[in-house]
Amino acid sequence: EGRRIVSALIQQVTYREFLPIVLGDSIMQEFHLYPHDTPTSIPTYQPTTDPSIANAFATAAYRFGHTLVSDVLRGSGDKRVPLSGNFMDPHVLVEDGSKPSDLLLGLASSPSQAADSYLVLTLSNKLFAKPEEPVGLDLMSxxxxxxxxxxxxxxTVWRRACGLSDITSFPGLAAVMNTQAAHTLSTVYRNVNDVDLFPAGLSERSVSGGLLGPTFSCLLAQQFSNIKEGDRFWYQNSEQPKPFTADQLGSLTRMSLASLMCHHLNLSSLQPNPFLAASVPGNEPQPCSSYPTLDLNQWKEVTDPHPSEMRCTGVGIWQILPGMQTWCSLNCLNHFPPFCPPSHCQCYLAS
Incomplete structure (x- = not known):
């Protein structure tokens, strides 16, 4: 049950707080990505939807976050952790000022790099390099x-797949990205139909209210839509084997990343949406005491003072078959959907 709660919280934060910043409200609405606001679970599962991770999503589009990474991580107080020289080194996580809780707070309180086609020098020239090594790998490459x-x-193939305007020449790139990026791509590739998805997708002008261009926004939105609709155990789906009750859902939907960080990192204050800077209007830090906590009383099991239970046995000639009572009990009561042929099993309430 604890795993179900954690999964639900991850889904809640991802779809309600993170994705709207990345994709913008218009695309969130178009792909029906917002979690619903009704107090009870509803049918959301589409059995014909494939929720597996698409190649383009995993290999290109969802790597957009590499452009947001800074050269220096901020810890608590004056602690600063340079990314260069600390790859594959976990010792920094046990030092004062750079423990995981310190770094999480630093991420929430410091700006990211711009969402564009550029990576910081540490990622583009010193990736995985040891402190004594002058150069490392190039993450873009x-x-x-x-x-x-x-x-x-x-x-260009992915633009067509997303229903976007076709690009047939290098001058056409300038219509969807800045002139400098379009020119740079034209000097590297011989044909516009050879341009790789990752650098071109990063170079597109961002959609209204989002961080990414239309191609990457399309690929992300479709993937997260598939994950939501193709998941029989999506936290708001009423057709799963054991859906959350209305009170449990109410407790879950009141939670946010801010409330989770506040109560697990022992903070005194935090902005309502840690994915956004505290300087954003309406996102000023609030006392942590103002954020709700998860009401685990909604999951408390109530013991019946007069317990009764269903029992199942075999019917007719099946009644004497060894193990039939166990077989009927498992399939009639604990199988989803129930498999309880009346020709083989009968169930009754035992006091």
Whole structure:
């Protein structure tokens, strides 16, 4: 049950707080990504929807976050942790000022890099390099090569797949991205139909209210829609084997990343949406005491003072078959959907 609660909280935070910032309200509405606001669970599962992770999503589109990474991580107080030289080194996580709780608070209180086609020097020239090594790997190159290794079609193919305007020449790139990015791509590729998805997707002008361009927004929105609709155990789905009650859902939907961080990191105050800077109007820090906590009383099991239970046995000639009572009990009472043929089993309430 604890795992179900944690999964529900992850879904709640991802779809209600994180994705609207990345995709913008218009795309969230178009793909029906917002969790519903009704107090009870509703049918959400689409059995024909494939929730598995798409190649383009995993290999290119969802790696947009690499452009947001800064060279220096902020800890508590004056603690600053340079990304360079600390790859694969967990010792920093046990030092004062840079424990996981300190770094999480630092991430919430410091701005990210811009969402564009550029990576900081640590990622583009010193990735995984040891302190004594002058250069390391290039994450942009790795991402491009990974896309080729995975057989990703070119950027122009994905624009067509998303129903966007077709790009047939390099001058056409300037209509969907800044002139400098379009020119740079034209000097690297011989044909516009050879342009890789990752660098071109990052270079697009962002959609209204979102961080990404239309191609990456399309790929992300479709993937997260598939994850939501194709998950029989989605936290708001009423057709799962054991859906949350209305009171349990009410407690879950009141939770936010701010409330989770406040009560698990022993903070005194935090902005309502830690994914946004505290300087954003309406996102000023609030006392942690103002954020709700998860009401676990809604999951408390109530013991019946007069317990009764269903029992199942075999019917007719099946009644004497060894193990039939166990077989009927398992399939009639504990199988979803129930498999309880009346020709084989009968169930009754035992006091």
């Amino acid at each position: 790795l991402n491009i090569q990974r896309g080729r290794d995975h057989g990703l079609p070119a950027y």
